Amino acid sequence: MTTMTEHPAPRTPPRRRRRTRRLVITLLVVIGLLVAADFGAAAVFEYQVSKRAREQFHLTDDPSVKVQGFSFLVQAISGEYGHVSIDAKGVPVQDTLRDLEVHVDLMGVQAPLGDLLSGSLKQVAVDQVEGQVRVRSSDVARAVQRNENPLISSISNLTIDPISESEALSDPDDRTDEEQAAAERADELEDDDDTKAGAKICATGDIGGEETDFCANGLIELVENAKAKFTPSRLEVNNSVLGSGELPEQFEAGILQMLTVTLDPGELPFTVTPTAVNVEPGVLSVEGKAFDVVLGGSGG
Known part of the structure; x- marks a missing residue:
């Protein structure tokens, strides 16, 4: 019988293993340094933009700035950044609106790397700006309460939700088939x-000493000077006396008048021209765009 002898597998020479380990460690160190440099350079840029945005927004604190996209350094070397977002919260405007949110998207931002590293960056040119001012339900409630009505002694738990324009104008349950078809066609054209x-x-x-839940359906419209006006057209009410019924005419007219409010969030940032209003749960917003904007154009 032939006996087979097992030979041990060839072992990697210790010197080669050490070289491989050193190479892996070196690569990890280089990658770590590049990542740290990327984050560090991005932080410097974001600070520079934030400082100028603070001046332009007239804020007491620096807004949040974020460079979007992969690898800041790749963008920095070219001096062009595809997308930079700016967010500021709790922005007060006059006495009523105290908790505005400002969101700005800067597209095509030019900032030379040399000026950035030297700290001499004075102006930031931007191809396109998309700005949005968001008014939260707490501020809308304050605006409503300023429309004092002797029939309504208090307002609480105010909420905001989007609905279709046809639903804002008429109750779907009250429509004929022809009116429903017309409303559906109108909704398709809303955009x-x-x-x-x-x-x-x-x-x-x-209302009259009775706690009443009510909902006003209507349109929020963009009006002059970047203002947004809510005009209610129909009312839904519910309380322990009426149930889901109708209020006396004077009470209903008083609520509709009280809820007719014009919100003035101030000028949109970076001379953005308002072009749209939008409704989200809990928020009304005014939006717009501008082109060829210079951030820090006054030399600040």
Whole structure:
């Protein structure tokens, strides 16, 4: 019988293993340094933009700035950045609007790397700016309460929700088949006009000593000087006395008048021209665009 002898597998020479280990460690160190440099350079750029945005927004604190996209250094070497976003929260405007949110997208930002590293960056040129000012339900509630009505002693739990424009104008349950078909056709065309949108504002109010839940359906429209006006057209009410019924005419007219509010969020940042209004759960917003903008153009 032939006996087979097992030979041990060839072993990697210790010197080669050490070289491989050193190469891996070196690569990891280089990658770590590149990542750290990328984050560090991005932080410098974001600080420079934030400082100028603070001046232009007239804020007390620096807004949040984020460079979008992979690898800041690759963008920095070219001196062009595809997308930079700026966010500021809790921005006060006058006495009523105290908690605005400002969101800005900068597209095609030019900032030379040399000026950035030397700290001599004075101006940041931007191809396109998309700006948005968001008004939260808490600010809308303050605006409503300024429309004092002797029939309504308090307003609480105000909410905002988007609805279709046809629903804002008429109750779907009350439509004939022809009216429903017309409403559906109108809803399909809503996207053609961004200057108005359907909104449903609900709240609880003390009406004639009775706690009443009500919802006003209407349109929020863009009006002059970047203002947004909500005009309710129909009302839904519910309380322990009426159930889901109708209020006396004077009470209903008073609520609709109280909920007719014009919100003035101030000028949009970077001379953005307002072109649209939008409704999201809990938020009304004014939006717009501008082109060929210089951030820090005054030399600040």
